[in-house]
Amino acid sequence: MSSPSFPFLSLPRELREQVYDLAFKVEPSSRLYDPGTRYTKATAPLLYVHETITNELQPRLYEDHAIVLPIQKPVIFLNEGKPVAPRLKKLPRMMTRRTKKIIVEVPHPKYVRDTYYVKDIVTMSDDEDEDKEGDGDNNSAEGIREDIDECSQKDTEEDDWEDTDDSESSEESDFEGDENLGIASTTKLTRELLSLKPQLPSTKTIKVIQWSSHSDYTRREIENWQSQLSRLTEQWDGIKVEFQLNIIEWDEGFSGACYDWAQLWHRTFQDSPKIRFSVVELAWEDLYKGSYLGRELDPTGPNNPDINTMSLEERTSTLYTGARVQCRPLFIKVWPFA
Known part of the structure; x- marks a missing residue:
């Protein structure tokens, strides 16, 4: 890996760091089901040039x-x-020790059943990873390589809830109705997240992103979300929870039943200071153009007594916070783009 002479290393450390800023890409996220490093020879060649560079990175x-x-x-x-x-446990120990955030991407059960989400999807299986080399458990280049070897020897499993193949997977639930299914899956999700706590010492944020329509939820489901997310904050010291609902354009505009729905969510979560709740609306027109940039709703906006006499511009600024949110899915597939 090393060579007798490497001119780059004769540069001051400050200059080398500037080169790293330009030439080294930090991987922002990893899919739970992909064992092995995110930093391979293909994605991070600089990491493999020289032992000193490896240690500095x-x-x-x-x-x-x-x-x-x-x-x-x-x-x-x-x-x-x-x-x-x-x-x-199949992920590199350095990754799990340093990970700052867990992100959960999940559609509402009814939204899946109503075919808003693509059913026939193809996902990458674990054995498609080309190179398991990259990072390690200690602060040496040799430690990196040892951790890689250990990780690459671990068995892989199918991503059984990622819908890789429905031929042997029943979509029939043991729970009657979308409401009970939603409540049961949320409760299980909380239990599974809490089981990760011992392996993630640096994790400070859990973000749940759910895709749905406003009519998918019942009061019981909303209250269960609040209860389960509060349980996370109570049983995971120092954790901050973010819950983001991505809505693909209101059918009848942000009015009527939508007012009540948004305010019900807001009232349910307003007494939970450790949970940040937000609703983001995306437009069909933008989605068809390939843009997932949404607008964050302000659930308190409809309470403005002048809402019905406002101009369109004033109404928009009242009903939305002004924040633009990038909602492009990381690993799940959402309609209409497979």
Whole structure:
């Protein structure tokens, strides 16, 4: 790996760091089901040039990193999904020690059943990883290589709730109705997340991103989400929870029943200071153009007494916070783009 002479290393450390800023790409996230490193010879060649460079790049590995749990079909996650914690053990120890955030991507069960989400999807299996080399458990280049070898020898499993093949997976739930399915899957998700705590010492944030329509939820489901997310904050010291609902354009505009729905969510979560709740609306027109940039709703906006006499511009600024949110899915597939 090393060579007798390497002119780059004769540069001052400050200049080398500037080169790293330009030439080294930090991987922001990893899918839970992909064992092995995110830093391969193909994706991070600089890491493999010289032992000194490898050691200098150590602090950058998994910087502000997130581990993503993509749940394509909640019913499969609930009925057939294997425990999450053993999968986490297949990831490099450096990754799990340094990961700052867990992201859960999940559609509402009814939204899946109503075919808003693509059913016939193809996901990457674990054995498609080309190179398991990259990072390690200690602060030496040799430690990196040893951890890689250990990780690459671990068995892989199918991503059983990612909907890789429905031929042998039943979509029939043991729970009657979407409401009970939603409540049961949320409760299981909380239990699985808590099981990860011992392996993630640096994790400070859990973000749940759910895709749905406003009419998918019952009061019981909303209250259960609040209860389960509060349980996370109570049983995981120092954790911050974010819950983001992605809504693909209101059918009748942000009015009427939508007012009541948004305010019900807001009232349910307003007494939970450790949970940040937000609703983001995306437009069909933008989605068809390939843009997932959404607008964050302000649930208190409809309470403005002048809402019905406002101009369109004033009304928009009242009903939305002004924040634009990038909602492009990381690993799940959402309609209409497979």
